[in-house]
Amino acid sequence: MFQTTNNSKFVSDVPRNNTFSENDWHILSSFWHPVAFAKDIKDSPVSAKLLDVDLVIYRTSKGISVAKDICPHRGTKLSAGWISNDNLVCPMHGLCFDGGGTCTKIPSVNRDNVRIPPRLRLQSLKVEERYGIVFTSLKEEPIWPIPVWPGIEDAKNKLLHFPTDTWHAAASRHVENFNDVAHFPWVHKETFGGYENDPIPDYEVNHTDYGLTFDIPYLEEGNRFPDEVEGFERNVVYTYQLTFPFSTIIMISPVDSDYVQYFADTVCPVSAHETKIFQVATDTTGNPDFDTLSKETLMINNEDKGFVESQHPEDLPLDLMEEIHIPADRMSVEFRRTLAKKFGLGAPLVN
Amino acid sequence: MKRESLLKKWFPIASSSDLVRRHVFHAQLLGREFAVWRADDGNVNVWENRCLHRGVRLSIGINQGSELVCQYHGWRYANRTAGCTYIPAHPADAPARTISNNTYSAREFLGMIWVGEEAIDKNFSYQELSEKTVLRPVPINAPMNVVSKGLLKEYLDQNHDGKLLEDGSLEVTLGSDRKINFFVQPQDSKLSVVRGVLNKNLNKKERYIFLKNQNFLIERFKDRIEDTVKNLILDPMKPEISQISKDISEIPKSGAGGRTADLRVEVFQKALTSEGVVSLKLTGISGDLPSFQPGAHIDVHLQNGLIRQYSLINGPGETDYYQIGVKLERESKGGSDNIHNNVKVGDVLAISEPRNNFPLRRDAVQTIFIAGGIGITPLLSMSQALDSMGLNFELHYFVQNEQEISFKEILSKIEKNVILYKGLSPKSTMTKILSVLSSPGFAKNLYVCGPSPMLEATLKLASDLKWPDEAVHFEYFKNTNEIDDSSSFEIELARSALSLNVPSGKSILEVLRENGVDLPSSCEQGACGTCKVGVIKGSIDHQDVYLNSSEKADDDVMMTCVSRALSDRLILDI
Numbered sequence A: 001m002f003q004t005t006n007n008s009k010f011v012s013d014v015p016r017n018n019t020f021s022e023n024d025w026h027i028l029s030s031f032w033h034p035v036a037f038a039k040d041i042k043d044s045p046v047s048a049k050l051l052d053v054d055l056v057i058y059r060t061s062k063g064i065s066v067a068k069d070i071c072p073h074r075g076t077k078l079s080a081g082w083i084s085n086d087n088l089v090c091p092m093h094g095l096c097f098d099g100g101g102t103c104t105k106i107p108s109v110n111r112d113n114v115r116i117p118p119r120l121r122l123q124s125l126k127v128e129e130r131y132g133i134v135f136t137s138l139k140e141e142p143i144w145p146i147p148v149w150p151g152i153e154d155a156k157n158k159l160l161h162f163p164t165d166t167w168h169a170a171a172s173r174h175v176e177n178f179n180d181v182a183h184f185p186w187v188h189k190e191t192f193g194g195y196e197n198d199p200i201p202d203y204e205v206n207h208t209d210y211g212l213t214f215d216i217p218y219l220e221e222g223n224r225f226p227d228e229v230e231g232f233e234r235n236v237v238y239t240y241q242l243t244f245p246f247s248t249i250i251m252i253s254p255v256d257s258d259y260v261q262y263f264a265d266t267v268c269p270v271s272a273h274e275t276k277i278f279q280v281a282t283d284t285t286g287n288p289d290f291d292t293l294s295k296e297t298l299m300i301n302n303e304d305k306g307f308v309e310s311q312h313p314e315d316l317p318l319d320l321m322e323e324i325h326i327p328a329d330r331m332s333v334e335f336r337r338t339l340a341k342k343f344g345l346g347a348p349l350v351n
Numbered sequence B: 001m002k003r004e005s006l007l008k009k010w011f012p013i014a015s016s017s018d019l020v021r022r023h024v025f026h027a028q029l030l031g032r033e034f035a036v037w038r039a040d041d042g043n044v045n046v047w048e049n050r051c052l053h054r055g056v057r058l059s060i061g062i063n064q065g066s067e068l069v070c071q072y073h074g075w076r077y078a079n080r081t082a083g084c085t086y087i088p089a090h091p092a093d094a095p096a097r098t099i100s101n102n103t104y105s106a107r108e109f110l111g112m113i114w115v116g117e118e119a120i121d122k123n124f125s126y127q128e129l130s131e132k133t134v135l136r137p138v139p140i141n142a143p144m145n146v147v148s149k150g151l152l153k154e155y156l157d158q159n160h161d162g163k164l165l166e167d168g169s170l171e172v173t174l175g176s177d178r179k180i181n182f183f184v185q186p187q188d189s190k191l192s193v194v195r196g197v198l199n200k201n202l203n204k205k206e207r208y209i210f211l212k213n214q215n216f217l218i219e220r221f222k223d224r225i226e227d228t229v230k231n232l233i234l235d236p237m238k239p240e241i242s243q244i245s246k247d248i249s250e251i252p253k254s255g256a257g258g259r260t261a262d263l264r265v266e267v268f269q270k271a272l273t274s275e276g277v278v279s280l281k282l283t284g285i286s287g288d289l290p291s292f293q294p295g296a297h298i299d300v301h302l303q304n305g306l307i308r309q310y311s312l313i314n315g316p317g318e319t320d321y322y323q324i325g326v327k328l329e330r331e332s333k334g335g336s337d338n339i340h341n342n343v344k345v346g347d348v349l350a351i352s353e354p355r356n357n358f359p360l361r362r363d364a365v366q367t368i369f370i371a372g373g374i375g376i377t378p379l380l381s382m383s384q385a386l387d388s389m390g391l392n393f394e395l396h397y398f399v400q401n402e403q404e405i406s407f408k409e410i411l412s413k414i415e416k417n418v419i420l421y422k423g424l425s426p427k428s429t430m431t432k433i434l435s436v437l438s439s440p441g442f443a444k445n446l447y448v449c450g451p452s453p454m455l456e457a458t459l460k461l462a463s464d465l466k467w468p469d470e471a472v473h474f475e476y477f478k479n480t481n482e483i484d485d486s487s488s489f490e491i492e493l494a495r496s497a498l499s500l501n502v503p504s505g506k507s508i509l510e511v512l513r514e515n516g517v518d519l520p521s522s523c524e525q526g527a528c529g530t531c532k533v534g535v536i537k538g539s540i541d542h543q544d545v546y547l548n549s550s551e552k553a554d555d556d557v558m559m560t561c562v563s564r565a566l567s568d569r570l571i572l573d574i
Helices: A022-028 A171-178 A290-310 A327-341 B144-157 B204-228 B335-341 B373-388 B408-413 B426-437 B452-464 B508-514 B549-554
Strands: A033-037 A046-050 A053-060 A063-068 A082-084 A087-089 A103-105 A124-130 A133-137 A165-167 A211-221 A233-243 A247-254 A261-271 A274-283 B011-015 B024-029 B032-038 B044-048 B067-069 B076-078 B084-086 B106-109 B112-115 B138-140 B161-164 B170-173 B179-188 B191-198 B263-274 B277-284 B297-301 B307-311 B322-327 B348-351 B366-372 B393-399 B418-422 B444-449 B472-475 B489-493 B498-502 B532-537 B557-559 B569-572
Touching: A033 A046, A033 A053, A033 A261, A033 A274, A046 A261, A053 A082, A053 A087, A063 A133, A165 A290, A171 A247, A171 A261, A171 A274, A171 A290, A171 A327, A211 A327, A233 A327, A274 A290, B011 B024, B011 B032, B011 B179, B024 B112, B024 B179, B044 B106, B044 B112, B138 B204, B144 B161, B144 B170, B144 B179, B144 B191, B144 B204, B191 B204, B277 B335, B297 B322, B307 B322, B307 B335, B307 B373, B322 B335, B322 B373, B366 B373, B366 B426, B366 B452, B373 B393, B373 B408, B373 B444, B393 B426, B426 B452, B444 B452, B452 B472, B498 B508
Parallel strands: B366 B393, B366 B444, B393 B418, B444 B472, B489 B569
Antiparallel strands: A033 A133, A046 A053, A053 A063, A063 A124, A082 A087, A124 A133, A165 A274, A211 A233, A233 A247, A247 A261, A261 A274, B011 B112, B024 B032, B032 B044, B067 B076, B076 B084, B106 B112, B138 B191, B161 B170, B170 B179, B179 B191, B263 B277, B263 B348, B277 B322, B297 B307, B297 B348, B489 B498, B532 B557, B532 B569
């Protein structure tokens, strides 16, 4: 019923119903994470959740702002409010906040030039809008850069933003699935498939400044590229670039043409077993077709979703002895190893 | 209700009727999920519902009769042992390690499948009934003990006699000769399944009325008891997820891989299968045997101290026994002679775990098997594997005469794929093989096993007909080449910084052993591939028959038992 009288809610950043281990929460909160597509932030505030923290995302003339979804006055959810005069308005007492989070007006105080206490401000977060995605970080100084995506960062190319979806699975499980080629012929039978019997060649995983990279040749069933090369199957090379912790771009290059598709996937760890997916793509034509590509993308995602949601333990085992690894799993093994070694994720709980 | 206190108890987790042919049933006991499936041979498998590779539920896998296939990456697991037999991402390699999913021993009694996570067989105290009628299982959202006590009260209130038995089950007397036993399966802390069985066969009409009445009673009870516990909040049970052993959690290195513990088997059947060939069936002294891949062989340690390799003949999923075929060699040095004349039913033999140096790819559009005489044995195992998957293959079997045809009962199962050739001269044998091999094609694979002259002639033919090396697979019984061990040279061991001199008359393997480096080996005549090591530098004098010519040309692996150096020095990757 009552909070204790010692300001306990300001003691820790860790949210009340945190589903992560406290160690993992602090580490993950120091990265940039995607929370929305910029195109979806229009003239009313939008709610989001990152690492179990409720957020409000709103647009003013200064651009897009992100803050914790709690009014400093009486704790109301600001995402239930609205935008008026370039300010976010709290629905309970009408307090107004500008794009920087500063309170600009308290309607119930019937005086001009009233001094608004400086503490009456939103807990605003760092925001970067890139590739049409709103990235934010719960920590003041993120320790890792926002992903740099070749092709997609090229202003000449039209970007496609696919409909988002939420998977009931850990973000790390999603990322491993996105970086796994060996499941293609089994899971993606109805889309680009491949042949169940084609072996996965040995490949090398290399460390980069931002994460991990590898490339691998593959024979796709069907022909999904608008490069006017005929054929019922296509030899391609997939080049993967993973930016820690949860962003990956895959560059798909059919070997018999100059065409390249750039497909990026970055996910928001909403909570430990809930993941919101943001995908952006473009290609060397500079003007990819939205209808064709989004239909295909949604089908591919749906093929994966059931499997990844079925994986258990739901948390990705960073102890390599909990699952079996074969040479095709080099990427997954390197990913797990690095998350544990470099960032200290998955550390045993301290009693 | 403590999870730990119930782990040693047996509970029913499924009805026998849930295990429909080629179906996988999802069951749960004390919070742990199981994939339950019946193989075509009737065996009931109860496995942890989690592929050890990436944790996907096996209950969404495919029951292929003798193997279960995980849908995520297509890994195949054998009936009984849950050993992995095939990894499609690496089709040319036999899984180098024993990868097994977690299995639980199961019993089928009273029309139900019984399991206890840590239960041992001798604690199983239920008797089969000669007559029975099995009730429909009813799931109830309430803890197990609440359900048992409540259900008893329900029947007592109906003026039936009833009691809770020591094992926690319920016995209800309905009349002079009718008794229902109820077993309550704790699926989770607040989810139970009531399973009942009546000690009578009923005719159709009686059965209908009986089941209707009991169903009504239990459903009414369910509504009532669920209502009384609706505000009870219990945490779901958290079964521990066990770790796998260290050696299978790492990405395997290619090359070395020694044998581990020896197995003890009992000879339970010995029969002459054709002229001069006996078939032995071996069962494990302590239960099921390790899973194997088609093409695998075992070392048999004979009573006279000799060790001999024999291919397994078994089809996929047959891990309740191993079957081998042994031909009496005219010039037997005591191996085949010992098996033919001394080994008898009831004898215990020591054997190695199955090892596969002759792996079968299951990715060919067409597979051609060519067998000569006793060379049929590994190809029988392979044929049955492809047959079970419905893949296209031909088994060409060359014998001297009708009496030399071995394992007719297995051949009859794959009859439509077998082409028999009887009594052909060597020349007309090769003419036949020429026509079989005449059209090498994309994604065709050839496997040859037989006497050396036939094998060599076939390999030469395949090479002349431009079969690619990687499509041609063969297994020699022995190396008939004259081994030249006159050279002497240095070897350097890259990982242990040891330099050794190999004098003429001694093999690399022998020199390594003298210096404390123990390498696994088997045939020691360059035929089996067990003592293969990587070569980092130096030119190799290949004298084995295991590597094919392109592997030999690559000059990066060698058989240490017979091959030597052409250069003064070899750097080995050990």
